[in-house]
Amino acid sequence: GQQVMQIPQYQHVQEGEDFTTYCNSSTTLSNIQWYKQRPGGHPVFLIQLVKSGEVKKQKRLTFQFGEAKKNSSLHITATQTTDVGTYFCAGGSDNTDKLIFGTGTRLQVFP
Amino acid sequence: DTGVSQNPRHKITKRGQNVTFRCDPISEHNRLYWYRQTLGQGPEFLTYFQNEAQLEKSRLLSDRFSAERPKGSFSTLEIQRTEQGDSAMYLCASSLGRLRNEQFFGPGTRLTVL
Numbered sequence: 338g339q340q341v342m343q344i345p346q347y348q349h350v351q352e353g354e355d356f357t358t359y360c361n362s363s364t365t366l367s368n369i370q371w372y373k374q375r376p377g378g379h380p381v382f383l384i385q386l387v388k389s390g391e392v393k394k395q396k397r398l399t400f401q402f403g404e405a406k407k408n409s410s411l412h413i414t415a416t417q418t419t420d421v422g423t424y425f426c427a428g429g430s431d432n433t434d435k436l437i438f439g440t441g442t443r444l445q446v447f448p
Numbered sequence: 449d450t451g452v453s454q455n456p457r458h459k460i461t462k463r464g465q466n467v468t469f470r471c472d473p474i475s476e477h478n479r480l481y482w483y484r485q486t487l488g489q490g491p492e493f494l495t496y497f498q499n500e501a502q503l504e505k506s507r508l509l510s511d512r513f514s515a516e517r518p519k520g521s522f523s524t525l526e527i528q529r530t531e532q533g534d535s536a537m538y539l540c541a542s543s544l545g546r547l548r549n550e551q552f553f554g555p556g557t558r559l560t561v562l
Contacts, residue, residue: 378555380553436481
């Protein structure tokens with residue numbers, strides 16, 4: 338079945354450093370979504386990408402969807418302690434509304 | 449609208465007992481999803497509904513699991529004859545549909561099977 342993997346599994350950074358997480362799907366996706374889950378919380382929607390090669394920015398966050406629509410990345414510039422949490426990508430397909438969540442990247446930011 | 453709500457928030461049960469969880473989605477959302485999440489893992493898809501119709505169920509899901517959404521509003525997830533391996537956070541999410549498929553999650557029900 339479809340699998341979505343993320344690397345790295347963990348990332349510890351000093352506040353102000355940049356951070357990137359990569360997402361790879363075993364199958365071509367119709368869209369990809371990104372979610373953030375704070376410790377003890379539930380996943381919160383960040384963004385959806387639909388087009389091949391699409392790039393979207395939200396303040397310090399930059400999201401990219403690969404040309405082949407099988408991979409994606411999330412880059413955070415100048416991390417802050419409020420960025421702490423686990424970032425999940427979630428892949429969607431044309432024939433279903435379900436999402437397949439990635440394995441997640443846990444970000445820790447030291448002040 | 450207060451978002452997606454789930455009850456109970458915590459459930460402790462003994463192995464072999466049946467448990468039922470409830471999810472109330474955002475009122476105008478016609479899609480409702482159930483996920484299971486264990487520590488350090490991403491949410492694992494279980495099943496989803498469009499209104500009252502159950503459109504898809506994970507092949508990994510045991511026959512002990514059943515979900516309903518009888519009036520297309522709230523949903524229940526029942527686990528029969530619970531096992532220790534069922535211990536997890538059970539998350540519910542809802543969305544508007546295909547064109548607006550971002551999912552809004554509830555706080556989850558944490559199940560512990562002793």
